[in-house]
Amino acid sequence: MRITIKDIARRLNVHHSTVSRALRMDPRIKHETGEMIRSYAAQEGYHINLNALKLRGSLRNMIALIVPNINHRFFSNIINYLSDLANENNYVLSIYQSNENFDRECSLIEKLIQQDVAGVIASVSDKTRSGEHFRALNRVRIPLVFFDRVLYDADASRVTANNREIVESLVSELAGSGRKKIAHVSGPDHINVFGDRNLGYKNGVKKNGAGYFKQVIIEEEFNLESGRKAAMEIFSAEIIPDAVISTSFFLSMGIISHLGEKNLKIPDDVVVAGFGDKLFNSLLHPEIISVEQPEEEMASAAFQLLVDQMEFGGYPVNYDYKNIELKSRII
Structure with a gap:
């Protein structure tokens, strides 16, 4: 379960507004107090929610899509299909590309956690060999679905082709x-x-x-x-x-x-x-x-799997993750 600003305030016996200001590096907070709060927040795995701090609300209708390269026609087609699905279902699709760069992919995950997005659909870079950075999404209960290029060492549903x-x-x-x-x-x-x-x-x-x-x-x-x-x-x-x-x-x-x-x-x-x-x-x-390749079917399946998990509440105990394999065809 994600730790909140109010949790930190209660455990450190300070007001929640003090915690919020300390996390924003507000100069009105004493240096010692700010250091204590930020140290405790980091120790407990708290990620600063930039949107919550700025807008008093998280992006609970925003789905993040991570692809290796938007210039690849396969991924550009997936983007088009998912954009339509998101719009039809009152979600906002935000598109990110790793550019086949593992470090950039890790950085994107950190930013999405800070933004507290509703869910993530991802196809990994060709440099990615481990899902440790994606498991950070698991820890803060942000739903995750892999498609096409997938990993098996993070809790997620997956959509692939045969x-x-x-x-x-x-x-x-x-x-x-x-x-x-x-x-x-x-x-x-x-x-x-x-x-x-x-x-x-x-x-x-x-x-x-x-x-x-x-x-x-x-x-x-x-x-x-x-x-x-x-x-x-x-x-x-x-x-x-x-x-x-x-x-x-x-x-x-x-x-x-x-x-x-x-x-x-x-x-x-x-x-x-x-x-x-x-x-x-x-x-x-x-x-x-x-x-x-079954591009439209893959986009549709990934979107539905993510929405199902979001509506189920993120990462409940013993959630039934799905592995869907779709059919390509020779033409």
């Missing part, structure tokens, strides 16, 4: 059409999305007896240049693949660019398949096989 299953199916579909040398360009295993896709690729190759395995893991930003570098590594080998699966639209663009430089035709010489929506893939020439 990444392992869909990549395994994609390998099987390519193998069934006669493509037996299938390469894979993806991200690091510690991010659940890419770890699941990598496992799906491995399972698919094994299941279909392809006898060829080439996976390039991209640790840097997913963009056209990193896609080109991955393609250069793949197509400079002695054995040339006849299909490539990419985990990102921008990586796919880089791969296609390099194939053009090598005078390899799509799909005659090499089939390219990748994650990305139908609109973006229609801009490519020739079009590639696309995995369409």
Whole structure:
């Protein structure tokens, strides 16, 4: 349970207005008294609620959304869907981006605790390996829902897609059409999305007896240049693949660019398949096989899970957190 200004005042035998002023560093409060109050507040895990101090009320209708990068079309689509849902249900959606920076993500959580937001929906950065900073939300009873890139060491519901299953199916579909040398360009295993896709690729190759395995893991930003570098590594080998699966639209663009430089035709010489929506893939020439992710369903499920928990009272004992896996589809 969160400690309040009145709790601190009662335990230190001072007036609650004195506590409030001390936490705001009001010069009217004696130095010794202010130090005593701030020290006790920090010891008890009290976070200064800036909105309460300024506005006499917390942002109990504000939902915070944390995404790695708003320039990524997947996340921009999620933002659009959640904005509509929040507006329809009389909530305000406040959007934050970590820019794939762990320290910034930690700082954002601190600010959201200070603002005493109603709840948080988050997809973590590619540098995040632990949920310790998100557990701070648990301690102050702010509801939390993860989506897409999720963590399992914080109390939260989660919404993901069937990444392992869909990549395994994609390998099987390519193998069934006669493509037996299938390469894979993806991200690091510690991010659940890419770890699941990598496992799906491995399972698919094994299941279909392809006898060829080439996976390039991209640790840097997913963009056209990193896609080109991955393609250069793949197509400079002695054995040339006849299909490539990419985990990102921008990586796919880089791969296609390099194939053009090598005078390899799509799909005659090499089939390219990748994650990305139908609109973006229609801009490519020739079009590639696309995995369409359940963006609208994911936004809707995450929003409903958060609202359910907020209405239930935050973090009641033995709360039934949900893990929802939605279906992507090959188009």
